[in-house]
Every structure is written in structure tokens, then in C-alpha cells.
Amino acid sequence: MSVSPFLFETKGLTKSFGGLIAVNAVSIGFKECEAHAIIGPNGAGKSTFVNLLTGHLPASGGHVMYKGSDITRLPAHKVARLGIGRSYQKTNIFPSFTCFENCRLAAQSLLPHSMRFLRPAAAYREVSARASEALERAGLASRAGRMAGTMSYGEQRQLEIAMVLATAPQVLVLDEPLAGMGKEESEGMVRLLQDLARSYTLILIEHDMDAVFAIAKVLSVMVNGTLLESGPLDQIRASKAVQDAYLGDGAEAY
Ligand SMILES: Nc1ncnc2c1ncn2[C@@H]1O[C@H](COP(=O)(O)OP(=O)(O)OP(=O)(O)O)[C@@H](O)[C@H]1O
Known part of the structure; x- marks a missing residue:
């Protein structure tokens, strides 16, 4: 049996709300001590994805693996106790x-x-x-x-x-930590997250692309519930598919 290179991983993770598939068969791997941002336009499924990762929502399909164990069905407080810390969009x-x-x-x-x-x-x-x-x-x-x-x-x-x-925690899952901040506050938060990225596995949802590029080493791009691409910063920046779908002319709108 091959050993996964990932500390934390999803395999075909899926969430439906009635007829809407908010997260559609998403497979992403998070390496230990790596800062990984999940980006995508409003409604892409990012928050739903991290709610599935952290046990705040039950998955409709697929798996969440942590340190080789399947934690898909664990409730949020048990996931937290494993060392997966989570912050929310609102204070x-x-x-x-x-x-x-x-x-x-x-x-x-x-x-x-x-x-x-x-x-x-x-x-x-x-x-x-x-x-x-x-x-x-x-x-x-x-x-x-x-x-x-x-x-x-x-x-x-x-x-x-x-x-x-x-x-x-060992893993920090942060949902829009810069939301609502002014320029100076954002700069302070970016410095803090850069520092934390040295000791923790960071999973970050963030719309501020300057901050994302300053903090994350790996990006996953979600669009309409699906994973468009996942890879190192330079790969994602150069990706034609990502530029067309997200980082193109309208990127600053997000
Ligand atoms: N509890 C819910 N019930 C029904 N639909 C939901 C629920 N939560 C999210 N959705 C829908 O799922 C889709 C994905 O939403 P989600 O909040 O995960 O996107 P997001 O990428 O985090 O967006 P944002 O950047 O605006 O926070 C949206 O169409 C949203 O309306």
C-alpha cells in the first residue's frame, strides 16, 4: 500500500444541497507545514468545502483523510480534537x-x-x-x-x-481572515499568517489575491463546486484555464 504524501486530504468530496451540488467530487491534498489557499469566485463552494473538511457539515459523498485515517464522518468537536483548528468568516x-x-x-x-x-x-x-x-x-x-x-x-x-x-492545533483552517480589514490591519494579518505558516499547516480561504500570493505556496482554484486546478503558485498564475475562469480581467472584482 502506498503512503500518502499528504497530512490532510480529500478524495472525491461532494456536498449537495437539494438539487445544488455545492462541492463536486473535489480531491485536494494538503502537505505538512505548507500554506495552501483555496480561491475562487463567490459561490464557488470554498466555505462548504472547509465545512466538510472540519466536520461542520456532513458530506454527501467522498472522503476526508487525516494522517491516513478516514475522518469523513467525525463531528466538528472530534475533528478539532485531532488538531484541526478552524476560524470563521465572522468574528x-x-x-x-x-x-x-x-x-x-x-x-x-x-x-x-x-x-x-x-x-x-x-x-x-x-x-x-x-x-x-x-x-x-x-x-x-x-x-x-x-x-x-x-x-x-x-x-x-x-x-x-x-x-x-x-x-x-497542527492544522489551521482560516476562512477569510482578512475580510473587512483596512490596509494596515490587512498588512499586520498577512505578517502574522506568514509567521504561522512556518510552523503550521495552513489552509486558507481568502479573496485578497495580494495576501494569497504573499502567504500561500500552493493554490487550489474552485469554480462552480469543482476543482479547476491545484498546484504551486507559479503554475496557477500561468494557467490559462485559471486565468480564463478566475484570475483574468475580472480577478480584482473578487
Ligand atoms: N446551507 C446551505 N443550503 C443551501 N445552499 C447552500 C448552503 N450553503 C451554501 N450553499 C450554496 O452552495 C454554493 C456554494 O456556497 P459557498 O458559501 O460554499 O461558496 P463560497 O465559495 O464560500 O462563496 P463566498 O466566497 O461568497 O463565501 C452557493 O450556491 C451557496 O448558495
Whole structure:
């Protein structure tokens, strides 16, 4: 039996909503510690695809493989516990809690089973340490005691990333992390994601093509639920099919 070169992989993944096939037999491989962006016009099926990847939606067909195991039927909380962290298009924080408390809650929610046997004080220390590390990694150490809802929009999106990091993931699945950000905030987020791409497997949905080109090493292009092409940045940039369908004259419209 051949060993897959991929950490995370879909095989013929399909999702229908009634008569609409939102994701149509999509097979994509994600290598360890590689930044991989999924791009495509509105309605191409990108969010549905990552919802299938992370167990937030049940697949109609096909498979999701992680470290050689079939995880297609696992619910979202079990997928998360395997080390697949996920952020959402909309901010998902508790605004009246501090940044530290938000991260601590995130860390606690995915406490590994092994840690459930720790005494409460030791578990509290471990969870607090994870929360502090995550804030530091996301560039928010100085904001630990700040009430989340009083921060700028850009910092709230950074906090969301910190909350995912607090769950000690190996894979980060980020759905439009730059959405709604101004120029300066976007630049800060790109730097953060470039840094994270050095230690995590990053799966990114993003419409900002400058950001995608600055962060991702591999691109997969979806159009109308199907995978048009998947490959290294230069291959996708040079692809006639991709230019015609997506990156051509109208690319900036997305
Ligand atoms: N829960 C649902 N029920 C019915 N149709 C849905 C559902 N979720 C998504 N769709 C449809 O599936 C298609 C793919 O949507 P999806 O949100 O995955 O696209 P997308 O590429 O993420 O778009 P965007 O870039 O605008 O976020 C669209 O036609 C959408 O209307």
C-alpha cells in the first residue's frame, strides 16, 4: 500500500444541497507545514468545502483523510480534537471577556483527554499557559487583560486566530481572515499568517489575491463546486484555464 504524501486530504468530496451540488467530487491534498489557499469566485463552494473538511457539515459523498485515517464522518468537536483548528468568516469572540479569558475558554474546550486526569489546579495552570502562549504568538500579549469587545476589528480577528492557536492545533483552517480589514490591519494579518505558516499547516480561504500570493505556496482554484486546478503558485498564475475562469480581467472584482 502506498503512503500518502499528504497530512490532510480529500478524495472525491461532494456536498449537495437539494438539487445544488455545492462541492463536486473535489480531491485536494494538503502537505505538512505548507500554506495552501483555496480561491475562487463567490459561490464557488470554498466555505462548504472547509465545512466538510472540519466536520461542520456532513458530506454527501467522498472522503476526508487525516494522517491516513478516514475522518469523513467525525463531528466538528472530534475533528478539532485531532488538531484541526478552524476560524470563521465572522468574528466569534465573547466581547465582554478579556482576550486572555477568550483564549483560556478556547484552550479548555479542547482539553485533551489525558489532561482531564490532572488535578484542577494543574489543569488550570496548563490551560492558562496555553492561553498566554497563544496570545503571544498572535501578537496580542500586551492586550491580555483588555476586554475583547473594546478592541479594534483587526485586533478582534487576531484574537480569533489566538483562540484557534490556544487549542494546540497542527492544522489551521482560516476562512477569510482578512475580510473587512483596512490596509494596515490587512498588512499586520498577512505578517502574522506568514509567521504561522512556518510552523503550521495552513489552509486558507481568502479573496485578497495580494495576501494569497504573499502567504500561500500552493493554490487550489474552485469554480462552480469543482476543482479547476491545484498546484504551486507559479503554475496557477500561468494557467490559462485559471486565468480564463478566475484570475483574468475580472480577478480584482473578487
Ligand atoms: N446551507 C446551505 N443550503 C443551501 N445552499 C447552500 C448552503 N450553503 C451554501 N450553499 C450554496 O452552495 C454554493 C456554494 O456556497 P459557498 O458559501 O460554499 O461558496 P463560497 O465559495 O464560500 O462563496 P463566498 O466566497 O461568497 O463565501 C452557493 O450556491 C451557496 O448558495
